[in-house]
Amino acid sequence: MSAPWSRFVADHIVDLPPSGIREFFAIVEENPDAISLGVGEPDFTTPWRVREAAIFALERGKTSYTNNLGLIGLRRAINRYLHSRFALEYNPDNEILVSVGVSEALDIAMRATLNPGDKVLYHEPCYVSYSPSIRLCHAEGVPVRTRAEDGFALDPEALERAWTPGCRALLLNFPSNPTGGVAGGEVLERIARFAVAKDLLVYSDEIYAELTYDGVHQSIARFPGMRERTIFLHGVSKAFAMTGFRLGYACAPKPLIEAMMKVHQYAMMCAPILSQEAAIEALTNGEPDVVRMREAYQRRRDLIVRRLNEAGLTCHMPRATFYAFPSIASSGLNERDFALRLLQAEQVALVPGSAFGAGGEGFVRASFSTSYERIIEACDRIERFVDSLVVRA
Amino acid sequence: MTTLLKLLLEGESLTTDQMAEVLDWDRAAVEQELARLEADCTLLGWRPVLHPNISAEKQVRALIEVKITPEREGGFDRTGERIARFDEVESCYLMSGAYDLMVVVRGGNLHDIANFVSARLASIEGVLSTATHFMLRAYKEQGFLLSREQRDPDKPAVSP
Ligand SMILES: Cc1ncc(COP(=O)(O)O)c(C=O)c1O
Numbered sequence: 001m002s003a004p005w006s007r008f009v010a011d012h013i014v015d016l017p018p019s020g021i022r023e024f025f026a027i028v029e030e031n032p033d034a035i036s037l038g039v040g041e042p043d044f045t046t047p048w049r050v051r052e053a054a055i056f057a058l059e060r061g062k063t064s065y066t067n068n069l070g071l072i073g074l075r076r077a078i079n080r081y082l083h084s085r086f087a088l089e090y091n092p093d094n095e096i097l098v099s100v101g102v103s104e105a106l107d108i109a110m111r112a113t114l115n116p117g118d119k120v121l122y123h124e125p126c127y128v129s130y131s132p133s134i135r136l137c138h139a140e141g142v143p144v145r146t147r148a149e150d151g152f153a154l155d156p157e158a159l160e161r162a163w164t165p166g167c168r169a170l171l172l173n174f175p176s177n178p179t180g181g182v183a184g185g186e187v188l189e190r191i192a193r194f195a196v197a198k199d200l201l202v203y204s205d206e207i208y209a210e211l212t213y214d215g216v217h218q219s220i221a222r223f224p225g226m227r228e229r230t231i232f233l234h235g236v237s238k239a240f241a242m243t244g245f246r247l248g249y250a251c252a253p254k255p256l257i258e259a260m261m262k263v264h265q266y267a268m269m270c271a272p273i274l275s276q277e278a279a280i281e282a283l284t285n286g287e288p289d290v291v292r293m294r295e296a297y298q299r300r301r302d303l304i305v306r307r308l309n310e311a312g313l314t315c316h317m318p319r320a321t322f323y324a325f326p327s328i329a330s331s332g333l334n335e336r337d338f339a340l341r342l343l344q345a346e347q348v349a350l351v352p353g354s355a356f357g358a359g360g361e362g363f364v365r366a367s368f369s370t371s372y373e374r375i376i377e378a379c380d381r382i383e384r385f386v387d388s389l390v391v392r393a
Numbered sequence: 394m395t396t397l398l399k400l401l402l403e404g405e406s407l408t409t410d411q412m413a414e415v416l417d418w419d420r421a422a423v424e425q426e427l428a429r430l431e432a433d434c435t436l437l438g439w440r441p442v443l444h445p446n447i448s449a450e451k452q453v454r455a456l457i458e459v460k461i462t463p464e465r466e467g468g469f470d471r472t473g474e475r476i477a478r479f480d481e482v483e484s485c486y487l488m489s490g491a492y493d494l495m496v497v498v499r500g501g502n503l504h505d506i507a508n509f510v511s512a513r514l515a516s517i518e519g520v521l522s523t524a525t526h527f528m529l530r531a532y533k534e535q536g537f538l539l540s541r542e543q544r545d546p547d548k549p550a551v552s553p
Pocket of ligand 1: 040100101102103104127173176177205207235236237243246247248553
């Protein structure tokens with residue numbers, strides 16, 4: 001008799017499906033010795049210079065609230081950083097809002113801009129929070145599949161086909177979790193033209209931008225007609241290995257930042273000051289650390305993608321992020337059974353692709369944010385597991 | 394810098410086979426490259442890094458500042474190399490600033506080092522003076538932090 005409690009829970013929360021990743025997490029927890037390729041965060045510890053900056057801020061008694069938009073020093077650092085890295089420019093006084101991770105930035109961006117019933121185009125497979133976040137705004141998600149054949153870039157024609165009247169916004173995530181897909185200049189240009197033609201607002205989650213291995217990251221906000229319709233979302237979690245600091249930011253024209261600010265000031269007030277101080281150090285002096293970590297991820301990527309392919313799991317080469325997204329079609333299993341049986345038989349944890357939406361069926365996400373030794377051992381086990389399936393079949 | 398050297402400098406200790414695996418080379422190519430790095434003295438060698446405070450050998454280390462007179466030919470090098478040859482000397486550098494050579498010496502106990510300094514170092518021709526500083530405790534040894542950062546048990550094994 002669990003029914004009575006639902007009378008206290010909002011209908012749209014009752015209807016929200018449980019997160020596929022949490023469900024799988026519970027299973028992995030029962031296998032504490034498993035090698036995990038399931039983590040969605042850097043295995044590196046935050047660079048010491050950044051941790052030290054947080055300690056110093058604490059020592060100086062920086063323990064107060066800050067401006068709702070964030071410390072002006074941080075907003076200036078963000079502007080300088082985005083300008084030098086991605087040729088983006090946002091006024092620190094009123095076009096940048098510091099948030100508690102990209103998670104909060106995305107949430108307030110959507111809450112500030114969506115009306116109930118609005119439709120939001122997004123590409124799938126995608127980060128687990130996208131579809132629920134749209135639903136939490138009483139809006140409707142319109143998924144567009146990205147495919148391995150396209151390197152999981154968004155096919156502009158598929159996007160155009162998915163459009164229906166009532167679509168007001170487009171949510172982009174390139175480089176993409178869980179696929180490692182990126183959108184090149186040509187694709188972005190066509191998406192931009194489409195967004196302008198349909199007068200769409202664009203949320204662009206570019207949290208993996210710095211972890212681009214092939215080519216240079218380009219932001220959609222740089223394309224003609226896009227700056228005025230883009231809410232650019234970024235943070236320090238991935239590139240600077242700062243997930244636990246919970247610090248992100250949103251950049252957009254002033255009226256959009258003001259709208260987001262209305263939600264942020266009541267729901268969150270401000271991001272934690274220590275994390276803001278640490279982020280100033282990261283954005284100002286952290287580049288060598290980012291380069292060091294990126295080079296290590298790249299070597300790991302080359303290793304794991306080669307080994308997965310050798311094991312018979314077709315895997316495209318992710319051009320960014322720390323995720324490989326191989327197809328497990330050759331195993332004859334679905335992605336959930338594959339992940340469960342691999343865990344039981346060989347103690348290796350992967351995330352079933354369907355945790356990232358319908359487009360992830362037939363795939364698993366293998367994070368290479370772990371040591372070479374573990375990657376090699378995990379791949380040996382995966383290979384043995386796949387071979388055992390073939391022999392039995 | 395070569396790819397192999399970059400991999401070595403990352404600091405994860407890998408077997409030759411694992412290096413070959415990471416770089417997608419065959420084992421022979423890794424061995425050849427390692428041999429080449431050693432032959433051209435880029436890579437001087439391999440040795441274990443022991444924890445200086447709880448080292449099995451229980452040794453004492455000292456940093457010695459040495460002032461020397463440069464020679465007419467060879468400058469500081471001849472004296473520097475001469476000092477460097479002693480087994481007790483772990484490392485030896487020519488320095489800018491208040492003294493000329495910084496010599497790191499290790500010995501079984503304090504007396505060994507005192508003997509070495511007075512009987513050996515100080516009597517070398519060209520050595521003008523020495524100042525010996527004993528090391529009390531190490532916090533970082535050749536890139537290894539001694540207060541090991543613990544793997545965070547709270548970090549979830551699966552996350553979005
Ligand atoms: C695509 C994507 N967006 C946002 C986030 C959340 O980032 P933050 O730590 O800044 O909240 C993640 C974290 O996994 C992510 O993969």
